[in-house]
Amino acid sequence: MRRKTYLDEINTNIYDIKNKDNYEYKAKKGLSKEIIEEISKQKNEVQWMRDFRLKALEMYNKLELPTWGPSLDELDMSEIATYVRPKGNMTNNWDDVPEDIKSTFDALGIPEAEKRSLAGVGAQYDSEVVYHSMKDELIKQGVIYTDMETALRDYEDIVKEHFMKCVPISDHKFVALHGAVWSGGSFVYVPKGVDVKIPLQSYFRLNSPESGQFEHTLIIVDEGARLHFIEGCSAPKYNKINLHAGCVELFVKKNAYLRYSTIENWSKNMLNLNTKKAIVEENGQIDWVTGSFGSKISMLYPMSILNGKGAKTEFTGISFAGKGQNLDTGFKVVHNAPNTSSVVNSKSISKNGGIATYRSLVQIMPRAKNSKCSVSCESLMLDSLSKSDTIPVNDIRTEEVEFSHEAKIGKISDKTIFYLMSRGLSEEEAKSMIVRGFAYPISKELPVEYAVEMNNLINLELEGSIG
Amino acid sequence: MNMLKLNETPLRTARNFKINNIKLENVEIPKKIEKFDNVNIINDNNNVSIKNIKNDVNIKYGVGEILINQINEKSNVNLEINIMGKNNENIILNFELDSKNKNLIDNINIVAKENSISNVIIKYTSKDDEVFHNGICNVIAEKNSKINITIVNLINDVSNNFYTINNIIKEDASVNYRIIDFGGKNSISNYYSNISDRASNNVDTIYIGDKEKVLDINYIAELYGKASKINMNVEGALNDYAKKNFKGTIDFKSGCAKSIGSETEYCILLSDNVRAKSLPMLLCGEEDVEGEHSAAAGKVDAKQLFYIMSRGFSYNDALKLIIRARFNKVIKKLDEDLKNIIIEEIDRRLK
Incomplete structure (x- = not known):
């Protein structure tokens, strides 16, 4: 009887640190006008934001759940607390962060990474940002990097001009939910011509059980400026469902460049229904680098809207769906101006009953003459318990276009294993090398610490022969 | 007049992508169906019998329930074609719609018996009058049979064409289609294959969309058998204000080890006012398969x-x-x- 080689589930030990649910304020479970008003009151918000939240709640109640994708039947909003304020106030000194929270971020390596390779860090715990700091030279150059609550207070006009304009609350039900209960997140403004050479990173940690995290990230990269922003997220595993419905709005102005990298490793009880969108102006560029490893269910499709002539986008993403996971991920791009271009490179691995779906939209509008789009997606299935689907929609509305899409699905080639073994590698080493090689086009786009982390996440347990 | 919602994909994607189905307005499905006389059948094969027998249509997909019901209730051409042995001559069915034969609701059942070899050509043409065509070609390819089927749609540009193809392809059988989809103001086609062990299915389709034509092509292949094969190859050109949706699904079912599936679609765009949508789906529940798809569009x-x-x-x-x-x-x-x-x-x- 032939035996198969099995890959380990991703090791989540570091991410699984559970602290006592030690909050200063926790909203009642469920969703109602009173709860929304109370969240807004707790945050001492301006009236227009309070009104906005209530309008979003109305929209949430009107919109239907998606009729496609993974089933969200498990989600019961009456069992979710949408706002949990941890103890302590936001600080720019790790020593002032409450000990249990600090030790969690220490274990996740955030303060160490800040010292080593980041220009600024934001750390959110449950619904509020507990730490935010940025290097002085960037402050001197006029870069703003702070939490959304501070931004709403100190830069109200900019926030009002941009908040949920890129992602309107009518987009879908969970964006509307986000609009009603958002809390925390990061605000970044990079002034004209400023090149932020070292990345900024925000890390989102959800500790409280039966709760949701709804952080809002708003980034404006002004004309000719450059930024690399990294987002990390994790949570310990509980028996009941947690919800993440964040929202990321990115504005990339003329000739600006933004790279947005995400390593998502939510716990396996998390429903990750996040929304990310970028509007790119003339000759601007947004690059997305995404690794999706965690969550029970993910529905995540970052979107680039190429509104200016010559705007560009690249999407490089990998997802790894293990036992009990249904990761429905992909990318959307709208070419809405001449000479725009997009390149999509997506990979997925599914094993041990995991479901990995690539879902996408490429839309090339009539005015997008001389635009180019190239899409490539590959899926690797490591056993027949798993499932891997590719569901791409391509909508071409002009003649002057070069568009191509290709996808492949399959298993690790026996011939490749044989070839590597004939060069002296053991079967285990050969298989390990192939899986890492499969992921390499993505990992090489990540900062080195994250690439190492990703390789650790794809941890091989090697036994037996290839099935 | 009601909105017709047809040609549902086997798996839904986001509703605002507007490709899960096709919605047609102002299409009247004729209620009263007259006799259809203008069919010319050519069969010079001794091993082939063609009889006027009506078979109930009971299929998994199809263009749409309302149209399948129309075939079950009101078909005006019912043919059962039984094919045995090796047949050198083409079996030809020519349907011509005209002012006296305005509505064609045809129900064609083909049974390719074990080890048989055959070629079938089904051609639909029309004169200038507005006509209506709703048909089904239901094929059972028994073990080790080989059948080549050519379907030609040359219906005029003011008429509606709805067509369903349903194939059950048994062990070691080979079913090869050539589909020429040029006609109709709206041409909506649905193709389904259920493919068993070592069976193979090739579909080569060409289409042209011009004027204000709407083409909605929905091909679904489910591979159940070990070492089974599907190859879909669709080539087309769009001009004027034509709109085309190509939805191709290859579904590797659990247990179809060593199977291979490939689909390609290439669309030449000849006008700035056309709209070309594609949804080439690969669904995979089996590890030991090779699946690939590609779609491309651009001008010459x-x-x-x-x-x-x-x-x-x-x-x-x-x-x-x-x-x-x-x-x-x-x-x-x-x-x-x-x-x-x-x-x-x-x-x-x-x-």
Whole structure:
């Protein structure tokens, strides 16, 4: 009887640190006008934001759940607390962060990474940002990097001009939910011509059980400026469902460049229904680098809207769906101006009953003459318990276009294993090398610490022969 | 008049992508169906019997419930074709719709018996009057049979064409389709194959959309058998204000180890006002398979055009030549008479 080689589930030990649910304020479970008003009151918000939240709640109640994708039947909003304020106030000194929270971020390596390779860090715990700091030279150059609550207070006009304009609350039900209960997140403004050479990173940690995290990230990269922003997220595993419905709005102005990298490793009880969108102006560029490893269910499709002539986008993403996971991920791009271009490179691995779906939209509008789009997606299935689907929609509305899409699905080639073994590698080493090689086009786009982390996440347990 | 919602994909994606189905307005489905007399059947094979027998349509997909019900309740041509042994001559069914035969609701059942070999050509043409066509070709390919089926849609540009193809392909059988989808104001087609062990299924389709034509092509192949094969190859050209949706699904079912599936779609865009949508789906519940798809769209390559025009061809002739070349995989397999008809039709539509 032939035996198969099995890959380990991703090791989540570091991410699984559970602290006592030690909050200063926790909203009642469920969703109602009173709860929304109370969240807004707790945050001492301006009236227009309070009104906005209530309008979003109305929209949430009107919109239907998606009729496609993974089933969200498990989600019961009456069992979710949408706002949990941890103890302590936001600080720019790790020593002032409450000990249990600090030790969690220490274990996740955030303060160490800040010292080593980041220009600024934001750390959110449950619904509020507990730490935010940025290097002085960037402050001197006029870069703003702070939490959304501070931004709403100190830069109200900019926030009002941009908040949920890129992602309107009518987009879908969970964006509307986000609009009603958002809390925390990061605000970044990079002034004209400023090149932020070292990345900024925000890390989102959800500790409280039966709760949701709804952080809002708003980034404006002004004309000719450059930024690399990294987002990390994790949570310990509980028996009941947690919800993440964040929202990321990115504005990339003329000739600006933004790279947005995400390593998502939510716990396996998390429903990750996040929304990310970028509007790119003339000759601007947004690059997305995404690794999706965690969550029970993910529905995540970052979107680039190429509104200016010559705007560009690249999407490089990998997802790894293990036992009990249904990761429905992909990318959307709208070419809405001449000479725009997009390149999509997506990979997925599914094993041990995991479901990995690539879902996408490429839309090339009539005015997008001389635009180019190239899409490539590959899926690797490591056993027949798993499932891997590719569901791409391509909508071409002009003649002057070069568009191509290709996808492949399959298993690790026996011939490749044989070839590597004939060069002296053991079967285990050969298989390990192939899986890492499969992921390499993505990992090489990540900062080195994250690439190492990703390789650790794809941890091989090697036994037996290839099935 | 009601909105018709047809040709649902086997798996839904986001509603705002507007491709899960096709919605048609102002399409009247005729309630009263008269007799249809204008069918010419040519069969010079001793091993083939063609009888006027009605079979109930009971299929997994199809163009849409309302149209399948119409076939079950009101079909005016019912044929059962039983094929045995090796047959050298083509089995030809020519349907011509005209003012006296305005509505064709045809229910064609083909049973290719074990070890049989055959070629079937089904052609739909029409005169200038507005006509209506709703048909089904239901094929059972028994063990080790081989059947080639050519379906030609040359219905006029003011009429509606709805077509369902349903295939059950048993062990070691081979079913090869050539589909030429040029006609109709709206041409909505649904293709389904259930493929067993070591069976193979090839579909080569060419289409042209011009004027304000709406084409909705929904191909679904489910591979159940070990070492089974599906190959979908769709080539088309869109001109004027035409709209096309190509939805191709290859579904590797658990247990179909060593199976191979491939689908390609290439759409040549000849006008700035066309709209080309595609949804090439790969669904995979089996590890040990090879699946791939590709879709591409763009205008005619300028270098190719320049090369041909530098040899003395006009722009229009060069264009026709390039499109004919892309369609050649299908055209070259046709009999001489049909080939000439198709080439003439390409030239006429690309004037």
